[in-house]
Amino acid sequence: xxxxxxxxxxxxxxxxxxxxxxxxxxxxxxxxxxxxxxxxxxxxxxxxxxxxxxxxxxxxxxxxxxxxxxxxxxxxxxxxxxxxxxxxxxxxxxxxxxxxxxxxxxxxxxxxxxxxxxxxxxxxxxxxxxxxxxxxxxxxxxxxxxxxxxxxxxxxxxxxxxxxxxxxxxxxxxxxxxxxxxxxxxxxxxxxxxxxxxxxxxxxxxxxxxxxxxxxxxxxxxxxxxxxxxxxxxxxxxxxxxxxxxxxxxxxxxxx
Amino acid sequence: xxxxxxxxxxxxxxxxxxxxxxxxxxxxxxxxxxxxxxxxxxxxxxxxxxxxxxxxxxxxxxxxxxxxxxxxxxxxxxxxxxxxxxxxxxxxxxxxxxxxxxxxxxxxxxxxxxxxxxxxxxxxxxxxxxxxxxxxxxxxxxxxxxxxxxxxxxxxxxxxxxxxxxxxxxxxxxxxxxxxxxxxxxxxxxxxxxxxxxxxxxxxxxxxxxxxxxxxxxxxxxxxxxxxxxxxxxxxxxxxxxxxxxxxxxxxxxxxxxxxxxxxxxxxxxxxxxxxxxxxxxxxxxxxxx
Numbered sequence: 001x002x003x004x005x006x007x008x009x010x011x012x013x014x015x016x017x018x019x020x021x022x023x024x025x026x027x028x029x030x031x032x033x034x035x036x037x038x039x040x041x042x043x044x045x046x047x048x049x050x051x052x053x054x055x056x057x058x059x060x061x062x063x064x065x066x067x068x069x070x071x072x073x074x075x076x077x078x079x080x081x082x083x084x085x086x087x088x089x090x091x092x093x094x095x096x097x098x099x100x101x102x103x104x105x106x107x108x109x110x111x112x113x114x115x116x117x118x119x120x121x122x123x124x125x126x127x128x129x130x131x132x133x134x135x136x137x138x139x140x141x142x143x144x145x146x147x148x149x150x151x152x153x154x155x156x157x158x159x160x161x162x163x164x165x166x167x168x169x170x171x172x173x174x175x176x177x178x179x180x181x182x183x184x185x186x187x188x189x190x191x192x193x194x195x196x197x198x199x200x201x202x203x204x205x206x207x208x209x210x211x212x213x214x215x216x217x218x219x220x221x222x223x224x225x226x227x228x229x230x231x232x233x234x235x236x237x238x239x240x241x242x243x244x245x246x247x248x249x250x251x252x253x254x255x256x
Numbered sequence: 257x258x259x260x261x262x263x264x265x266x267x268x269x270x271x272x273x274x275x276x277x278x279x280x281x282x283x284x285x286x287x288x289x290x291x292x293x294x295x296x297x298x299x300x301x302x303x304x305x306x307x308x309x310x311x312x313x314x315x316x317x318x319x320x321x322x323x324x325x326x327x328x329x330x331x332x333x334x335x336x337x338x339x340x341x342x343x344x345x346x347x348x349x350x351x352x353x354x355x356x357x358x359x360x361x362x363x364x365x366x367x368x369x370x371x372x373x374x375x376x377x378x379x380x381x382x383x384x385x386x387x388x389x390x391x392x393x394x395x396x397x398x399x400x401x402x403x404x405x406x407x408x409x410x411x412x413x414x415x416x417x418x419x420x421x422x423x424x425x426x427x428x429x430x431x432x433x434x435x436x437x438x439x440x441x442x443x444x445x446x447x448x449x450x451x452x453x454x455x456x457x458x459x460x461x462x463x464x465x466x467x468x469x470x471x472x473x474x475x476x477x478x479x480x481x482x483x484x485x486x487x488x489x490x491x492x493x494x495x496x497x498x499x500x501x502x503x504x505x506x507x508x509x510x511x512x513x514x515x516x517x518x519x520x521x522x523x524x525x526x527x528x529x530x531x532x533x534x535x536x537x538x539x540x541x542x543x544x545x546x
Contacts, residue, residue: 058432063355090434100425102444113433116443162429169433 007033009203010055010092010173015069017050019062024050026227028069032173032220037195037204039214039235042224043250048207051224052175055205056092057085073173090117093166097178099158101150101165106142109150109161110168117169128168135201136164137194156187163194167202174198176206180213192217211251215239223247295520302517312514316479316500317507321518323483327396327491328465328525330484331475334400335407335464340457342404343411347453350412351419352441371409376469378406383473396487399475406470407460414456418449451540458533462526468495478504494522 008031017025025047032038040048053059055071057078070077078088090113101109110129111119119125129146133139138160142153150161159179166174176195180188195204195217208214214221215235222232223246231238231247242248259267310320346367354360382402392398422445430440468476476496484491498518501511 056432058428061428061431086434086436088434089432094432096425096428096432098425100423100429102426102429103448112430112443113435116433116435116439165429165433 009034010071010073012051012054013070013072015051015054015067015071017047017054017059017068018066020064024227025054028229030222030229030232032203032205034203035199035201036219037199037206037217038220038222039218040205040207040222040224041209041211041214041250042230044209045226046224047227048222048224049177052177052205052207053094055173055175056089056094058089058094060085090169091171092173092175093169093171094175095159095162095166095177095179098182099155099162101153101158101161103149103151105147106150106153106161107146109165113165113169132164132168133161135167135198136160137190137197138164154187156183156190159183159187159191160194163191163198167198171202173203173205176204178207178209181209188213211239211253223250225250292523295516295523299513299516299518299520302513303520307517308521312479315507316514317510321492321494321497321514321521323480324492324494324497324518325521326483327476327493328495328522330396330487330491331399331403331471331493332461332465334396334487335403336457336461338401338404339408339411339460343408343457344415344453346408347412347415347419348441348446351416352437352445367409367412370405371413374469375406375467378402378470379473381405382470387474393488394473394475394477394490396475396484396489396491399471399491399493400487402470402474403464403467406467407464410460410463411453411457414459415449415453418452418456419445421452422448451536455533455537455540458529458536462529462533465529466495466522466526468499471496472499494518494525498522 011031012028015025015028016023028047028051030051040051042048050059054067055073055078059065059067067079071079073088073092076083078085102112104112107129110132111125114125114128119128130139130143133142138157141157142161145152150158153161159182163174163179180191183191192213195206198204199219206214206218218235220232221235221238223230223238223242223244225246231242231244233243238247239251242251248254307320308325309322311323312321313319350360350363354363379402382398382405386392386398386401387394426444426448427440430444431437435443471493475491476493477490478492478500480490480492498515501515501518502508
């Protein structure tokens with residue numbers, strides 16, 4: 001085992017997930033370690049996005065879904081009846097496939113979450129905006145136009161703004177659902193670089209369709225196929241000497 | 257190069273079809289234009305400042321229609337005050353909260369049926385419930401409630417469309433930040449849906465202002481000497497005034513100019529309100545960036 005028990009921030013134990021009668025995930029057990037980037041790869045419909053959205057209870061929003069098993073975050077099962085999903089989502093941030101800034105100013109995009117969580121001091125908010133934008137490497141580009149609409153930014157800038165917006169909540173874990181699939185190569189490179197910096201502070205779990213991306217940025221890679229975790233190992237091993245033939249077939253482009 | 261005969265036949269069919277489409281558009285435009293022109297030509301001589309600001313005199317054969325304008329204003333305002341909050345909240349329930357399933361489908365069918373109910377039925381319903389059973393009597397309150405129910409489907413429909421028009425990604429983005437569902441609706445969904453809701457509601461205003469049947473038994477007076485002092489007073493109203501002058505008065509021929517004048521004012525008001533809605537909508541569409 002590569003995993004060291006103490007360093008895992010969040011882990012999934014024997015999870016099954018159903019959309020109505022359809023089983024989308026079968027018996028998934030996975031550890032996500034602190035300050036690591038874990039990539040989830042696999043062909044479309046394999047369940048990797050479903051697993052990602054399971055980690056901050058975004059699947060709750062879909063009618064008729066059901067979870068079996070446990071998702072343990074800081075020692076507690078987030079699917080326990082006592083747990084408020086709103087609280088979980090404050091601690092586990094998410095960045096989506098398509099940049100989705102609010103039709104508000106850049107400043108208000110960042111402060112929206114923290115304000116509703118109770119932060120109201122203007123000086124603190126301003127500091128938070130700068131810190132978050134710097135972390136997302138967007139500060140230099142937008143520091144003079146903070147009051148302009150976020151909709152004016154380019155796609156790549158919008159996505160970095162969405163990352164900054166998630167970071168403003170000071171989460172422990174950052175979930176990224178194909179964050180670069182709607183972006184051009186230059187923006188993609190910027191975000192990949194950013195992810196490398198962010199892992200010093202956060203635990204990152206990223207779903208990607210881009211195998212090179214997974215190989216470039218992740219420490220651990222999980223390969224999914226038809227709702228099952230086929231192989232979960234150090235990225236280097238997955239991409240050089242995978243244990244399973246299915247994994248090898250997928251990463252070498254024989255199917256997918 | 258000669259065009260083959262099969263192609264010529266196709267061009268002919270195409271030309272015929274386009275002509276038909278153009279003709280339909282023309283028929284509608286001409287009939288609407290003709291109607292408006294007819295009303296204008298017959299009414300514009302009557303409408304002046306005094307007509308708009310004075311009460312009727314001499315058994316309603318002379319004087320103005322100010323009490324009716326005011327009455328219609330009160331009734332419409334009341335109807336909006338009733339229907340807007342109720343309609344928006346229903347729409348929020350239907351689109352944001354309710355589990356999509358048979359119950360929601362039944363509610364939606366109910367709302368659509370409500371939209372198809374003849375307006376006289378609303379009038380009788382208002383008479384039965386508000387005027388008689390709840391003993392409000394024939395007054396602004398009863399009329400506004402009745403008109404409110406009448407325009408409820410319009411407002412629910414417009415609000416639902418507007419709410420559905422707010423991208424799902426906005427909701428996800430907000431919820432993923434650990435913002436509660438209600439705050440997401442209140443802070444993100446509603447502000448972005450509001451322009452659409454208001455435009456739809458303004459169209460509802462036009463409907464409420466123009467209806468006669470719902471207010472006949474619930475609010476409208478044949479003639480009132482004084483202006484209403486509370487919402488429990490009867491009022492005169494534009495559509496009912498037209499109906500009365502044209503059918504029930506003792507001087508029907510004498511009051512023709514007043515009838516046309518009143519029609520012109522009513523049509524002007526309703527079209528004006530609709531135009532405002534159309535302007536607001538086009539303004540918002542231009543500003544929208546998602």
